[in-house]
Structure formats: structure tokens, C-alpha cells
Amino acid sequence: MTVQGIRTVTSARNGVGAFILQCKRLDFHYCDWAGSSRGMVSFLKHHLPSFAKANPQIEIRVSPRPHKHPVIKGHYVNGREKAICVRNLEPEQIFNKANLLKAASGEKLKRTKKPIASLNESVRGIWDPYHGGFKSV
Amino acid sequence: MRPSVRLLNLEVPSIHGARSLYVCSVCRHEARPRPIVARQFLRNASSANSLTEKVRRKIWGTDNPPGLKDPYGGEGVIERKFKNKHAQTVVEEETPEASQALDTAASEDAAPAADDYEPATTWEGLDRVGHLGRWFDIAPAATEVYESFQVKKKITKQGLLSLAAHQTVVELCLMHKLGKPLTSICEVVEHDQSVFKLIWKTKIVPASNGQWTAALEYPDKEAEEALVYIFEQVGGQNVAPEIEEVTQDVDVEDARSDTTDIVDMDGSKQPFFGYQRTRDNGFLSLSLDDPATKFAFLKRFSQLTGHFFPDPAVHSITTVQQVVDYVQNLAKPKPKKLAEYLANNPRYQSMPNVKVFAKRQKRSDRDEELGRKKLIEAELRARGLIE
Numbered sequence: 001m002t003v004q005g006i007r008t009v010t011s012a013r014n015g016v017g018a019f020i021l022q023c024k025r026l027d028f029h030y031c032d033w034a035g036s037s038r039g040m041v042s043f044l045k046h047h048l049p050s051f052a053k054a055n056p057q058i059e060i061r062v063s064p065r066p067h068k069h070p071v072i073k074g075h076y077v078n079g080r081e082k083a084i085c086v087r088n089l090e091p092e093q094i095f096n097k098a099n100l101l102k103a104a105s106g107e108k109l110k111r112t113k114k115p116i117a118s119l120n121e122s123v124r125g126i127w128d129p130y131h132g133g134f135k136s137v
Numbered sequence: 138m139r140p141s142v143r144l145l146n147l148e149v150p151s152i153h154g155a156r157s158l159y160v161c162s163v164c165r166h167e168a169r170p171r172p173i174v175a176r177q178f179l180r181n182a183s184s185a186n187s188l189t190e191k192v193r194r195k196i197w198g199t200d201n202p203p204g205l206k207d208p209y210g211g212e213g214v215i216e217r218k219f220k221n222k223h224a225q226t227v228v229e230e231e232t233p234e235a236s237q238a239l240d241t242a243a244s245e246d247a248a249p250a251a252d253d254y255e256p257a258t259t260w261e262g263l264d265r266v267g268h269l270g271r272w273f274d275i276a277p278a279a280t281e282v283y284e285s286f287q288v289k290k291k292i293t294k295q296g297l298l299s300l301a302a303h304q305t306v307v308e309l310c311l312m313h314k315l316g317k318p319l320t321s322i323c324e325v326v327e328h329d330q331s332v333f334k335l336i337w338k339t340k341i342v343p344a345s346n347g348q349w350t351a352a353l354e355y356p357d358k359e360a361e362e363a364l365v366y367i368f369e370q371v372g373g374q375n376v377a378p379e380i381e382e383v384t385q386d387v388d389v390e391d392a393r394s395d396t397t398d399i400v401d402m403d404g405s406k407q408p409f410f411g412y413q414r415t416r417d418n419g420f421l422s423l424s425l426d427d428p429a430t431k432f433a434f435l436k437r438f439s440q441l442t443g444h445f446f447p448d449p450a451v452h453s454i455t456t457v458q459q460v461v462d463y464v465q466n467l468a469k470p471k472p473k474k475l476a477e478y479l480a481n482n483p484r485y486q487s488m489p490n491v492k493v494f495a496k497r498q499k500r501s502d503r504d505e506e507l508g509r510k511k512l513i514e515a516e517l518r519a520r521g522l523i524e
Contacts, residue, residue, distance in 0.1 A: 027498075032474050041475050049484040052491045063494035064476060 021057050022105045025075035026098065029065035036087035040070035043091040051098060058102060072098055076106025286323075288408070291443035293468035296414040299421075300337070301441040302461050304409075305434055306352075306420040307336045311368040312433075313349045319433030321372035323440055330410045332367055335360050337412055341420035349430060352423065421458040435460065 014020055028048070030040040044062060052060050065071065069087035072094070076082070082101055086094045160168070193202050212220070257263055268275070292298060308322045328336065340354040355361040425431040431454065435446050444464045446454075454460055476495040479485050485493060504510040517523045 030475060044475060044479065045482075048491070049482075049488065052488050056490050058490060060491045061494065061498070062476075062479060062491070063496070063498040064474075065497055 020077065021055075021102070022077045023058055023074050023102050024077055025059040025061065026101060027071075027073040027075070028060065028062045029068070029071045029073070030062075031066055031068055031070065032064060034067065034069070037070040039089045039091050039094055040086055043094040047091050047095055051095065055102060070094075072101055074101035074104065074106075076104070078106045080106045080108075082106070287440055287443040289443070291468075292408060292441070293464075294413075295465060297408055298442060298461050298464055299415045299418070300409045300412055301438055302457055303341070303415045303420050304333070304336050305437045305441065306341055306349075306423060306457060307339050308368070308437065309430065309433055310341070310349050310353045311364060312371070313430075314353070315365065315368055317368070317372050319429060320436055322368075322433070322437055325371055326440070332364075333410055333412075335364055337416065339364070340417050341423065343419055343422050343424075349423065352419075421456070421461065423457045425455055425457065425460070 014022075028040070028044060030044060031037045032041075048060070048062070052058075069085050071083055071085050073081060073083040082104060084097050084101060086097055089097070194200055197203065292301060309319055312319050312322055335356075338356040338360065341352050342354050344351045355364070425434055431451070434457070435451060435454075438460060439445060442464060444467065446460075446463070450463055454463065474495070476493055479493045480495070485491055501510065504513060514523065
């Protein structure tokens, strides 16, 4: 009997082989008139160039949204979107929010109940009535 | 409880009718005489047939119970005073014929209220006010035409504002010199071109003591005489033809010698006959500390330029320069849009991953960008949902 390789496709472990940033696009919306966009306007004027330069893999779109609060919207590889309203925030705070969106995976936020989370199966295997002690069968 | 005297006061004319004071419906209702049962509790006990008096008589078992006639002390001081006053006026009205003569004029207004007055039941035959439609087809009367004090179009160019300020200063200096009321210069809405040229040539050399009278420096003696002559007429009758005669012969040689590149051929339509700038800026340092001068200056300046000056601005202004600066600040351009700023920013232009939109991005824009728009529109058209 010849030894055969296991027929399987390598599953993507993002970050093991190569890391692909999950955030693919960030939209920055602002209003020219409203006071709640003051920090956003300042951020776009002074901080965005350095942010864009540091993250060349993210597409950045800046567009006005008149008479609305300023918003940053992140688009992710998994097709989901995340939006954060940054009304009345300072440019530094907006920078933090942009970083948050950049680093997010795009998944819904989940509550982690267990101390360890793993994709690997348990070494104990699945429970089976015909193995182990037959006391109760 | 006595009814309020103030309300009583209001009640009287409203009851007596014709020319009543205006009293709002709530107050009138309050002051209206109440039904007898309710009134008995409200009136003071001095009236013999009041409820309290009746109870008192019943308690004592006699029609003349002991004690004070009115346990509440009768009418108040104010009420008594008011009553006296009212009685006096009634007496005065009744006595002489003079009062009748006075009242005739007033009663004529309400004359139809006599015997032959018949209240109208329909609108027919009544006097009408206004129009019943098509009023806009009627041509306005001569008195209804509005003419603005100021120029129709506001002047915003710096050179023209300086011209207006210079003209105003020259005019006011002349008015000061001639001892005429300063604001009467506003009667002359626009000078003749030759007069304006003389004004334009006149320089302002501010004196150390800030006097406006000594600040003028005329181009020559003839110009001075002409200007003085013209401004002597201001404030009096209209002497426009004379002005033209005088100024034309003064100006003949000037018109040839002066460079004509500043003045357009059709300068009459343009403000200040096409002149674009002043010859000197000495007028800017003139002081406006004198309130009368300041008022006259601002009035004339706003007439020439079309700009209003609010009170706080008027209060803070002390020199001609500040006036010109104030108006120039008003005319500053609007703040730029952020999109324009970003589009012109070289830091953004060099970045391949940043895209700046000047307009709001909608879903249709996204469709267009991805090439779906044509497909969507084609499908909609096929289904007859769009043209």
C-alpha cells in the first residue's frame, strides 16, 4: 500500500503565512457647514495624509455629506461595513477611531466567554457510546 | 371681596359703547356685571339688599340690626376716589354747549348710528378696501414708485470704495468750508462727470489738528472757484444747468491733457464714470471723531456704495481708513469648501489610495463607478420603468 498525501486545501490562517488587512476601504464623510464636523475637517486637512501614507493598502474616500454628522465608514473583506459617528470629536480622537476601524476584522463583535479560543479540534475526539467504559450501556 | 377698580374702569366705557377702550375678551368677561345671585357675594355689605345684609337682619330679627352698617368698612379709598372722579366728568359733560360743539365732530363719525341706520346683511353696496383680484394689472401710481436712497448694486471693488470715500471726503470738506449742513450733500445723488473729475483731482492733505476745512488741495485756482461755486448751490434749488456751464469751460484743457486710459467711453453707465482708483490716499488718515462729521460721512458713503453700517460698527469707527476696511471685510469671499482645499493640496494629489469627492456620493455613483449603472438602466428601460 502506497502512502498517499491527504487531499486537502490549505485553509487561510491570516497572519500565519501572510497578513491581509481585513479593512479594504475607509470612507470619511464630513459637512462643510456644521460645527460637529469641525474636528473632522481639521483631521482631513492635517492628519489624513500621514494616515493614508501609513496605510497604502486601504482605499480612502473623502466625500461631503451636507447637514449630517461626520462619519467614518469601514468596508471589510468579508463584505461587512462598520460606521462610527465622530461628531464633535477632536482630530486625535478621530485618528483613534480610524485606527480602530482599520484594525477591526469586520466580524460582528462577539463576547468571549472562555479564556482560550482555538480553531483546532479537541484532542479527545467526539464522544462515542461504543468506546471507553461500557458500564452504562 | 370688591371687584377690582381697574376692571371697573375698563368696564364703564365698554358698556357705554361707541368709542370704547380696547379690552381683551377675557378682561371684559371678568368685568362684566354678574348675575344678581353671584353679585350678592361679591359686592360689599353696604348695599342694603345684599345677601350678607339680609342674613344679618335675619339673625338679629329686626330690620335695623345693631353694629356698623357695613361690617367691612364700606367702599375702599380708591373706589371712592374713582367714583368721585367719574361723577365729576359726568357733570362736566352735561353742563355747557361747548362740550356739545366738541362732540359734534366725533358724533358725526358715528352719525349713521342715528335713526336711519340700518345694519347691512350682505356686502352689496358697501365700501370696498383693496382689490378683488387682478390688482397686479393696475399700473402703479407715481407716488407708489420706490426709489432707493442707496445705489442699487453694492460696490465691492477696493478702488471704487476708495473713490467713494475720497469723493465723500472732498464733498464734506467743501461743505465744512462753506458752513452748510453736511448731510445736505446727499441730495445730489450723482455729480456731472466734469464735476466728478474736479473732485477726483482734488487732493486731501490732512492737517495736524484734524480740521476738515483746511485739508483740501485743489489742482488750480479755477478748480477751487468752480467747486466752491457748485457746492454753494447744494442744499438750495436745483441749478444743474449752471453747474454744467461753469464746469465745462473750466475743464476744456484738462480733458485733453489728462490721460484717457482710465476713463471708458461709455463711462456714464459705470460707477464713478469709469474711474478705477484715487490719485492719492491722504484722505484715509482723516479722523471721524466729530459725531456730526462721522454721521454725514457714513450717510454719504453708504449712499454712494450701497453698504449699511450697523450701530456697533459706527461706534467703533474713528477714521476714514476704518470705514473702507470695514466695507472691504464685508466683501471678503466665502470660505472655501474643504473639497476644493483638499483637491488643491499637493500632499493628496501624490497619494494613489486617496480619492476626494466634491459632491455627496450616493449609491448610484457607486453603481456608475463599478459599471453596473448601464446594466441597471437598461433593465429598467426594458421593463418600462424609466424613459
